[in-house]
Amino acid sequence: xxxxxxxxxxxxxxxxxxxxxxxxxxxxxxxxxxxxxxxxxxxxxxxxxxxxxxxxxxxxxxxxxxxxxxxxxxxxxxxxxxxxxxxxxxxxxxxxxxxxxxxxxxxxxxxxx
Amino acid sequence: xxxxxxxxxxxxxxxxxxxxxxxxxxxxxxxxxxxxxxxxxxxxxxxxxxxxxxxxxxxxxxxxxxxxxxxxxxxxxxxxxxxxxxxxxxxxxxxxxxxxxxxxxxxxxxxxxxx
Numbered sequence: 001x002x003x004x005x006x007x008x009x010x011x012x013x014x015x016x017x018x019x020x021x022x023x024x025x026x027x028x029x030x031x032x033x034x035x036x037x038x039x040x041x042x043x044x045x046x047x048x049x050x051x052x053x054x055x056x057x058x059x060x061x062x063x064x065x066x067x068x069x070x071x072x073x074x075x076x077x078x079x080x081x082x083x084x085x086x087x088x089x090x091x092x093x094x095x096x097x098x099x100x101x102x103x104x105x106x107x108x109x110x111x112x113x
Numbered sequence: 114x115x116x117x118x119x120x121x122x123x124x125x126x127x128x129x130x131x132x133x134x135x136x137x138x139x140x141x142x143x144x145x146x147x148x149x150x151x152x153x154x155x156x157x158x159x160x161x162x163x164x165x166x167x168x169x170x171x172x173x174x175x176x177x178x179x180x181x182x183x184x185x186x187x188x189x190x191x192x193x194x195x196x197x198x199x200x201x202x203x204x205x206x207x208x209x210x211x212x213x214x215x216x217x218x219x220x221x222x223x224x225x226x227x228x
Contacts, residue, residue: 099161
């Protein structure tokens with residue numbers, strides 16, 4: 001069975017600081033991995049995804065994530081936080097070509113001026 | 114391209130009342146999902162449709178929840194009767210089946226409050 005663990009339900013950073021949101025997954029087969037962002041009162045929007053190939057994946061809004069099989073991790077980073085990055089971020093895993101996706105509990109990112 | 118449309122955006126009802134949510138997926142997307150998102154949690158799958166067929170409804174509480182996608186396009190999720198614990202955001206998502214694509218596109222959700 002697949003599962004996703006997001007470390008830290010809340011993360012607070014200063015504007016301009018590095019953003020690091022942690023995600024570990026469990027899967028018995030090669031996974032597809034996703035990061036989604038959710039702004040208040042909106043649905044989820046795909047930030048980036050890993051399916052196969054290059055393990056460093058670049059997404060929208062300057063975010064990137066690296067798939068590390070040995071660590072079963074897919075952490076999300078951004079070099080410099082912006083106020084507009086404040087939102088809820090969800091890591092997700094799928095092993096069925098993306099048809100069935102398991103979401104983590106989410107990490108709320110706060111950005112301080 | 115229009116996104117996934119859901120209505121209503123907000124609904125407040127008293128317990129034991131029925132409620133229905135509607136979703137219109139992105140044109141051409143034959144896979145449709147309904148998720149429930151409890152406060153402070155990630156989305157949890159309720160049901161997945163491939164065209165008009167429900168191919169995964171193992172997490173749908175069938176004693177009170179029902180869903181349909183009669184023509185393989187838009188879909189309705191119903192709760193009857195609603196309970197206090199049903200208060201959540203109900204998200205609809207869609208994707209194209211096959212072709213190697215794997216991205217789900219989400220609607221804005223319906224926030225249900227059961228009093």
